[in-house]
Amino acid sequence: MSYEKFAYTYDRLMNSMPYEDWLRFIKESFVRFGVKPATLVDLGCGTGNLSIPLAAEGIMVSGIDLSEDMLAVAEQKYSEQPSQLRGGGIRWIQQDIREWELGEEVDVAISCCDSLNYLLEEEDIVDAFRQTWAGLKPGGLFLFDVHPPQQLFAYAESQPFFLNEDDVAYIWTSELDEERVQIEHELTIFVKDSGQQETFRRIDETHEQRAYRLQWLEQMLIEVGFREVHQAADFTWEQPTEKTERAFFIAKK
Numbered sequence: 001m002s003y004e005k006f007a008y009t010y011d012r013l014m015n016s017m018p019y020e021d022w023l024r025f026i027k028e029s030f031v032r033f034g035v036k037p038a039t040l041v042d043l044g045c046g047t048g049n050l051s052i053p054l055a056a057e058g059i060m061v062s063g064i065d066l067s068e069d070m071l072a073v074a075e076q077k078y079s080e081q082p083s084q085l086r087g088g089g090i091r092w093i094q095q096d097i098r099e100w101e102l103g104e105e106v107d108v109a110i111s112c113c114d115s116l117n118y119l120l121e122e123e124d125i126v127d128a129f130r131q132t133w134a135g136l137k138p139g140g141l142f143l144f145d146v147h148p149p150q151q152l153f154a155y156a157e158s159q160p161f162f163l164n165e166d167d168v169a170y171i172w173t174s175e176l177d178e179e180r181v182q183i184e185h186e187l188t189i190f191v192k193d194s195g196q197q198e199t200f201r202r203i204d205e206t207h208e209q210r211a212y213r214l215q216w217l218e219q220m221l222i223e224v225g226f227r228e229v230h231q232a233a234d235f236t237w238e239q240p241t242e243k244t245e246r247a248f249f250i251a252k253k
Contacts, residue, residue: 009168009189009191009203012167012168012191013163013168013170013189014049017049017113018235019049019050019053021235022050022112022113022145022235023050023053023054024235025232025235025248026050026054026110026112026143027057028237029141029143029250030108030141032237032250033141033250033252035107035108035139035140035141036107037059037106037107037108037141038059038060038088038107039059039060039061039062039104039106039107039108040054040059040060040061040062040106040107040108040109040110041061041062041063041064041100041102041106041108041109041110041135042054042061042062042063042064042110042111042112043064043097043100043109043110043111043115043128043132043144044064044065044066044097044111044112044113044115044116044118045063045064045065045070045071045074045092046065046067046070046074046113046115047070047073047074047077048063048073048074048075048077048078048090048092050110050112051063051074051078051090052074052077052078052081052090055078055087055088055089055090056081056087057087057088058087058088059087059088060088060089060090061088061089061090061091062090062091062093062102062106063090063091063092063093064093064094064095064097064100065092065094065095066094066095066096066097067094068094071092071093071094074092075092078090078092097111097115097116097119097128097131098119098124098127098128098131099127099131100131100132100135101131101135102135105135105136105137105140106135106136106137106140107136107137107140107141108136108140108141108142108143109132109135109136109140109141109142109143110142110143110144111128111132111143111144111145112143112144112145113145114145114146114147114209114246115144116128116144116146117146117147117209117210117211118207118208118209119210120182120208120209120210121210122212122216125212125217125220126220126223126224129142129220129221129224129226130224130225133224133225133226133253136253137253138253139252139253140252140253141250141251141252141253142221142226142249142250142251142252142253143248143249143250143251144248144249145246145247145248145249146211146212146214146217146246146247146249147209147211147245147246147247148211148213148214148240148244148245148246148247149181149211149212149213150242150243150244151211151244151245151246152176152181152182152183152209152210152211153176153178153181154245155174155176155183155185156174156175156176156183159172159173159174160172160173160174161173166192167191167192168189168190168191168192169189169190169200170187170188170189170190171187171188172185172186172187172188173185173186174186180210181210181211181212182208182209182210182211183208183209183210183211184206184207184208185205185206185207185208185209186204186205186206187203187204187205187206187207188202188203188204189202189203189204189205190202190203191203214231214240214247217249218231218249221249221251225253226251226252226253227252227253228251228252229249229250229251229252230249230250230251231247231248231249231250232247232248232249232250233246233247233248234246235248
């Protein structure tokens with residue numbers, strides 16, 4: 001997956017994402033599981049939409065992403081924050097979340113916005129879990145969300161998707177491999193050039209995601225060493241069901 005061209009239009013396209021719900025759920029998790037984090041790593045941090053407000057809470061955040069362009073956008077956004085809102089601080093690091101390493105253990109690791117669905121092999125998931133367990137302090141918390149299999153089937157059944165606004169438009173089609181529960185998203189995006197009243201730039205992107213059974217994910221967390229694993233659904237503390245669109249995991253080292 002490449003976000004090179006996509007990075008600079010990502011925030012415009014994702015402005016309807018429920019980032020406030022993510023922040024609320026993350027902070028509720030701190031309270032429920034008795035963690036007061038001084039340090040946190042955001043795995044697959046993208047353009048920093050969660051890293052930046054978490055730093056404003058006084059946490060020292062390490063934002064990790066594979067995309068240099070995503071990190072560049074995140075760094076620019078953070079540098080434009082008023083100094084009194086920067087809180088604990090952030091460092092941006094280009095790493096693969098299957099192999100991430102900071103050289104020091106942290107209190108909390110998060111991976112939000114279905115980032116782990118972009119890992120397309122079971123061993124990739126296990127590697128990311130193992131590396132995260134190793135990177136947490138004893139008692140540390142790992143919180144992440146994923147699309148369960150039924151959500152990828154729903155995408156395939158509902159496609160194509162369209163957006164047509166004054167400054168941006170897209171055509172989004174999807175093709176599902178039902179056996180692997182792996183979906184390929186093809187996006188053709190048209191973004192209005194700044195300063196050019198009627199000129200649009202075309203961006204073509206391909207993104208692939210794979211969904212894994214929730215029971216298997218929980219078992220893998222336990223096998224790599226997490227001693228306590230909880231599941232939740234759609235920003236609530238209810239258990240996932242067959243109608244869940246976004247499943248959350250909270251695992252304690």
